[in-house]
Amino acid sequence: MKRKLSWLCAVAVGISALPSVIANAAPGDAADTPAMPVVAQATDPVITAAPAQTENVVPNQPVEGNTLPAQQTVGQVMPGVPGANAPVVADNVPSRDVRLTFAQIAPPPGSMVLRGINPNGGIEFGMRSDEVVSKAMLNLEYTPSPALLPVQSQLKVYLNDELMGVLPVTKEQLGKKTLAQVPINPLFITDFNRVRLEFVGHYRDVCENPASSTLWVDIGRSSSLNLTYQTLAVKNDLSAFPVPFFDSRDNRMLNLPMVFAGAPDVTQQHAATIVASWFGSRSGWRGQRFPAFYDKLPDRNAIVFATNAKRPSFLRDHPNVNAPTIEMIDHPDNPYVKLLVVFGRDDNDLVQAAKGIAQGNVLFRGNSVTVGDVKPLLARKPYDAPNWIRTDRPVTFGELKTYEEQLQSTGLEPSPISVSINLPPDLYLLRSTGIDLNLNYRYTAPPTKDSSRMDISLNNQFLQSFPLTSTQDTNKLLLRLPLLQGLLDGKTDVKIPALKLGAVNQLRFNFQYMNPLPGGSVDNCITFQTVQNNVVIGDDSTIDFTKYHHFIAMPDLRAFANAGFPFSRMADLSDSIVVMPKAPNEGQMTTLLDAMGTFGAQTGLPAINVTLTDDGSQIQGKDADILVIGTIPEKLKNDERVDLLVKATEAWVRTPVREPNSPGIMPDTGDRKATAQTNVNSSGPMAAIVGFQSPFNDQRSVVALLADSPRGYALLNNAMNDSGKRAAMYGSVVIIRDSGVNSLRVGDVYYVGHLPWFERMWYALANHPVLLAFFAAISVILLAWVLWRLLRIISRRRLHSDHE
Numbered sequence: 001m002k003r004k005l006s007w008l009c010a011v012a013v014g015i016s017a018l019p020s021v022i023a024n025a026a027p028g029d030a031a032d033t034p035a036m037p038v039v040a041q042a043t044d045p046v047i048t049a050a051p052a053q054t055e056n057v058v059p060n061q062p063v064e065g066n067t068l069p070a071q072q073t074v075g076q077v078m079p080g081v082p083g084a085n086a087p088v089v090a091d092n093v094p095s096r097d098v099r100l101t102f103a104q105i106a107p108p109p110g111s112m113v114l115r116g117i118n119p120n121g122g123i124e125f126g127m128r129s130d131e132v133v134s135k136a137m138l139n140l141e142y143t144p145s146p147a148l149l150p151v152q153s154q155l156k157v158y159l160n161d162e163l164m165g166v167l168p169v170t171k172e173q174l175g176k177k178t179l180a181q182v183p184i185n186p187l188f189i190t191d192f193n194r195v196r197l198e199f200v201g202h203y204r205d206v207c208e209n210p211a212s213s214t215l216w217v218d219i220g221r222s223s224s225l226n227l228t229y230q231t232l233a234v235k236n237d238l239s240a241f242p243v244p245f246f247d248s249r250d251n252r253m254l255n256l257p258m259v260f261a262g263a264p265d266v267t268q269q270h271a272a273t274i275v276a277s278w279f280g281s282r283s284g285w286r287g288q289r290f291p292a293f294y295d296k297l298p299d300r301n302a303i304v305f306a307t308n309a310k311r312p313s314f315l316r317d318h319p320n321v322n323a324p325t326i327e328m329i330d331h332p333d334n335p336y337v338k339l340l341v342v343f344g345r346d347d348n349d350l351v352q353a354a355k356g357i358a359q360g361n362v363l364f365r366g367n368s369v370t371v372g373d374v375k376p377l378l379a380r381k382p383y384d385a386p387n388w389i390r391t392d393r394p395v396t397f398g399e400l401k402t403y404e405e406q407l408q409s410t411g412l413e414p415s416p417i418s419v420s421i422n423l424p425p426d427l428y429l430l431r432s433t434g435i436d437l438n439l440n441y442r443y444t445a446p447p448t449k450d451s452s453r454m455d456i457s458l459n460n461q462f463l464q465s466f467p468l469t470s471t472q473d474t475n476k477l478l479l480r481l482p483l484l485q486g487l488l489d490g491k492t493d494v495k496i497p498a499l500k501l502g503a504v505n506q507l508r509f510n511f512q513y514m515n516p517l518p519g520g521s522v523d524n525c526i527t528f529q530t531v532q533n534n535v536v537i538g539d540d541s542t543i544d545f546t547k548y549h550h551f552i553a554m555p556d557l558r559a560f561a562n563a564g565f566p567f568s569r570m571a572d573l574s575d576s577i578v579v580m581p582k583a584p585n586e587g588q589m590t591t592l593l594d595a596m597g598t599f600g601a602q603t604g605l606p607a608i609n610v611t612l613t614d615d616g617s618q619i620q621g622k623d624a625d626i627l628v629i630g631t632i633p634e635k636l637k638n639d640e641r642v643d644l645l646v647k648a649t650e651a652w653v654r655t656p657v658r659e660p661n662s663p664g665i666m667p668d669t670g671d672r673k674a675t676a677q678t679n680v681n682s683s684g685p686m687a688a689i690v691g692f693q694s695p696f697n698d699q700r701s702v703v704a705l706l707a708d709s710p711r712g713y714a715l716l717n718n719a720m721n722d723s724g725k726r727a728a729m730y731g732s733v734v735i736i737r738d739s740g741v742n743s744l745r746v747g748d749v750y751y752v753g754h755l756p757w758f759e760r761m762w763y764a765l766a767n768h769p770v771l772l773a774f775f776a777a778i779s780v781i782l783l784a785w786v787l788w789r790l791l792r793i794i795s796r797r798r799l800h801s802d803h804e
Contacts, residue, residue, distance in 0.1 A: 094231040094336050095134070100125060103221040105251075114155075114199035116208075116215030117412045117515065117530075122196040123225065126249035127189060129240070135228040136184035138195065140167070140219065146175030147214035149202045155217060158196040162188045169217075177220070184225075191249050195225065207525040210412075211515065231336045236328045238364035244338055245301050246282050253287040253721070254279060257302040258593060259339075261310045262294050263583040266612045267347035268305055272589075273578075273596040274354035275303060275342065277607040280600030284387075287721050288601060290593035292586045297331065297339075304341045305350055321345060324353035327368040358606040376608075383424050383550070385571040386604035391424065391545045394438075398539030407537040409511070414535045416510040424569075425503040425559035426552035426753050427545065435501070435545065437494040440538030443511055445470045450514040454535075456494060457508045458501070464494060468511065503563040511535040551753035554701055555691030557743065558730040561720070564602040566625045566701050566752060573599065574609035577622060581630035582614045587713030588630050591705055594717045595627070623697050628704040632690075636702060641692040643747045644733045646706040651680055651688075653733065654746050685709050687716035689734040693750045701752065712736075 103110035105123045112121040127133065138157060153169040165182040184195070201215040202208060234244055246254055256279060258272055276290045291298070295312050306312060308320040314332050321343045331337035342357070344350045356371030363369070389395055397407060400419050409415045429435075445468070446452040452468040513533055552559065559565040567576045581588060596607050613619065616633025619626055632642065644653045687707040694700035707713040719725040719736045731745035 094334075096229050098227045098229065099224050100227065101222060101224045102219065105225075106221075110221035112197075112219045114197060114201075114217050114219065116199075116201055116210035116212060119199040119201070120196060120411075121219060122194050124192070124194050125225065125227075126247075126251055127191050127193065128229075128244070128247045128250045129191070130232050130234045130244040130247070131229045132232060133186045133189045133227050134230045135226075136186055136189065137226040138164070138182040138184055139224045139226060140180045140182065140197075141177065141223045142180070142220060143175070143177050143218045144169045144173055145201070145203075145214055145216045147203045148174060148217075149204070150174065152202040154200045156198040156200065157182045158198065159184055159188050160190060160193055161196070164188075210530060233336060234338060236330065236338070236367040238326070238328055238366060238369060241328075241361050241364045242279070242282060245303070245340055246279055248282070251286060253289060254283040254597075255289045255291075255300070257291045257293055257298040257300065259293045259297060259302050259304040259312055260295070260589075261306065261312050263585070264305065264589070265347060266580065266614050268350055269580060269584075269589070269592065270610070270612050271342065271347070271350035271354040272303075272305060272593060273610060273612070274351070274358050274606055274608060276593040277573075277596040277600035277605075278358040280597030281604050281606055283597070284601055284604075287723075288594070288597040289717070289721060290590065290597055292589035292593060294586055297333075299331075299334065299337065301338050302340075304339050306341060307344050307346055307350065309346070315341070318343075321349075321370075324349040324356065324371040325368060326353055326357060326364070326371065329367075355608060358608060380570055380572045380574060380605075380609075382569050385568060385602075387602060388422050388424055389543075389545060391427070391548070393546060394436075394542040394544040396539060397537060397541040397543070401539070407539065409535050410532050412515055412530055412532060413513065414511050414533055416508045417535065417537050418506055418508045419537075421501075421505040421507055421543070422563075423501060423503055423505065423545070424550065425556070425563045425565045426550045426569075427501075428549045428551040428753065428755065428759075429501055435543065438542045438544075439494050440541045441509070442534075442536040442538065443468055444533040444535070446513060448516065450516070452511075452513045455510045455512065457510070459505055460508075468513070503559065503565075509535075509537055549753065549755050549759065551751065551755045551759075553749050554693065554752050555703075555732040555747075555750075556730070557689055557691050557703070557732065557734050560689070560691065560703055561726040561729040561734075562602075564599045567627060567703075568599055568603045569625075570609075571603040571605040572609045573607040575624050576607075576627060577611045577613060577619055577624045578627045578629065579616055579619060579633055580612060580614050584630065585710065587707070587710040591629050591707075591713050591717055594720060595629070595705065598720060619696070621696050623700065625700050626694060626702045628702065628706075631706070632704050636695065636704075638695060641695065641747070642690065643692070643744075644688055644690050644706075644735070646686060646688050646708050646712075651682075651686060651708065653680075653735070653744075685711035685715055685738065687712040687719070687736040689716075689729065689736075691732050692747065698750065699752055 100123075101110075102112075102123060105125060106112060106121075114121050140155075140157075142155065144153065144155075148169050150171040150173075151168050155167040155169070157164045157167070162185075164184055167180050167182070197219065199215075199217050201217070203212060203214045245256055258276065260268065260272075264272065276288075279290075280288045293302070297312075297314060304312060304315070306315050306318075311318070318341075322345065325341075325343040327341045327343060329339050329341060331339055342350055342353045344353055352374065353371050355374040356369075359374055360371065383391060389400070397419060400421065401407060402420070406419070407417055409417055441454065443454070447470065449470055454466045454468060456463045456465070511533070515533075552565075554566075556565075560567075567573055569575065578592065580592060584592070596610070600606055611624070616635050619633065620635050626636070628636070631647065632645065636642070637645075645651060685708065687705075690704045690706065692702050694702050705716060707716050715736050715738070719729075719741055725736075725741045728741040729743055731743045732747050733744040735742045735744075
């Protein structure tokens with residue numbers, strides 16, 4: 001019934017909702033005759049030829065609203081469909097208007113250039129299962145080449161391979177920025193959608209070369225897709241969980257409020273962290289926010305924590321429960337908004353229910369479920385996070401795929417094939433000669449021996465190039481596959497330079513073909529049909545990280561910001577303790593939930609076994625990594641270790657002797673020494689992240705998330721959810737203000753992990769070349785002396801034997 005309603009709503013666009021066509025006119029005609037609107041048919045695009053100087057007419061930021069403009073009619077089916085003008089959606093259905101710019105949803109850099117040999121480009125967007133699109137409009141900003149033939153050159157617009165409209169290139173548009181609108185039929189919008197632009201370009205009537213540099217059209221970053229979403233009434237049924245609280249088709253940041261009756265104690269905090277980290281593990285690259293609310297409801301889907309004795313006021317009439325219970329209910333003020341109530345007799349029941357969400361949600365159905373025992377069957381091991389590449393055995397590329405056709409590409413110029421590799425940030429690669437990559441690949445053979453090649457790059461840095469040959473080669477081309485004519489199979493071993501690897505890496509394979517094309521003159525023209533090239537990286541290709549140790553210099557807040565290290569070493573955070581203030585405010589609680597959600601997104605696993613405490617004395621002597629939120633406990637306030645403190649309107653910080661210009665440069669011990677300590681008082685908001693060694697265990701670390709006010713916590717949470725600001729975090733101290741992020745490396749360095757003694761010696765000498773040369777000279781002298789003594793002994797024995 002729900003899908004049927006979605007189908008009907010998708011057709012609900014009235015005739016009055018269709019835009020009018022603005023007639024094409026040369027700039028000189030505008031002053032003579034006023035433009036008269038013409039009623040458009042459903043498939044007519046709206047085109048406006050704009051002067052060359054017209055720019056930036058489309059905003060770059062999405063705009064969302066709660067209701068549609070009054071002049072637009074919603075709830076009508078398309079003309080020509082039986083039942084036209086019959087309303088199928090209530091007038092008061094919530095809706096929102098969204099503008100998705102190409103800068104946001106198109107492949108980097110957002111703009112695209114369509115050429116003769118690469119004529120296709122596109123954008124992709126998803127559809128939540130609890131919404132339907134009632135109106136869609138594509139606003140294009142493009143500039144066609146001045147060398148194109150008018151009318152014969154066109155731009156075709158497809159939605160999910162269904163033609164939506166054709167934009168002919170007119171004489172007035174050549175070489176000028178052009179604005180066009182193409183209505184998108186909502187009937188063809190599905191769960192996952194692709195808007196494809198196809199360029200049909202001609203620059204002369206006969207004997208064209210599709211590789212000509214004059215065949216192009218530039219699509220601007222300000223182009224956008226305007227969508228009107230209408231909310232569907234969703235039944236209270238947990239069988240579709242986590243929908244509607246999280247929908248994998250929604251590529252926006254997850255914003256899921258969590259509601260408490262008041263300041264939660266540590267047991268209730270534990271339940272909330274499990275739920276937040278589980279939702280974080282599902283949101284992944286989208287990002288996540290979990291704002292905390294005390295005894296008040298947000299106007300969106302939310303999670304509510306309640307016990308029989310302590311519950312938000314809007315649940316005061318809810319019957320008591322006799323077991324850990326998870327229930328889906330309507331928002332008291334809006335039936336289109338849903339609440340997931342985590343209910344229990346006490347706080348321990350809430351933890352049990354939270355574990356049921358994290359580990360047993362596949363069994364959910366109905367509007368309410370109760371959770372029995374949740375028994376762990378297998379303990380987690382270090383570095384076994386699902387989002388990290390395995391280091392206990394070689395990993396195939398098939399295991400690294402995120403969608404089915406990721407490792408193949410087709411086209412006259414095939415798009416690059418990319419694979420993401422997430423590594424533990426403490427993997428020691430300094431003295432490695434390279435990472436073993438056993439690569440199997442297939443490709444359409446070039447017709448002749450030319451310069452066609454496969455380029456391999458890592459993190460946008462070129463590594464190595466391999467030729468694409470047209471004949472078999474025993475080293476690189478081992479097998480000819482009979483299924484596709486001309487498709488060759490190659491196998492080669494590649495070494496990846498270890499020093500180029502980081503925590504998050506992008507390995508890219510770019511197949512580049514010469515593509516020789518027939519030529520000719522106007523009198524003797526040669527026509528031809530271009531043939532697409534196919535390239536494939538084999539699923540059985542492997543990459544091997546089994547020979548490397550875990551060792552890292554700390555504190556390193558870059559590893560914390562981008563990989564959650566050292567807490568993510570155990571994916572379930574079983575070796576971590578979180579120290580919270582007593583009766584945390586909403587900002588501090590939001591910081592805890594956001595941090596746990598980030599850990600879940602980085603590891604792919606909920607923080608089931610994290611330990612929380614609000615008593616700083618409980619951490620003394622613990623063999624655990626410590627996360628502090630709020631204020632640093634007295635047990636950790638050691639001026640020799642802590643390089644920054646933040647409290648109320650006062651803060652002090654130590655600055656190093658010298659700070660390198662590049663964050664990638666590790667300063668030596670002398671440069672990291674504190675040269676000054678400064679105290680500052682101010683009423684402006686500020687937040688900070690501080691890392692230092694645990695006083696209770698040399699192999700453990702402390703990371704403190706500090707702020708001086710509610711606004712400071714907002715700055716902290718926003719920075720942790722901003723990939724650009726996270727990239728600026730490194731060293732031992734990160735200061736966050738309204739102006740941005742500043743990082744410092746100050747204080748002592750300590751080391752976490754283990755290296756064999758000879759590796760540790762090389763590591764110690766790596767930053768002291770003079771000392772390394774001295775030891776090398778001593779080693780050569782000692783070796784020469786040992787060899788000399790050995791030769792003397794052998795000589796004496798031989799002489800002694802001859803004497804006898």
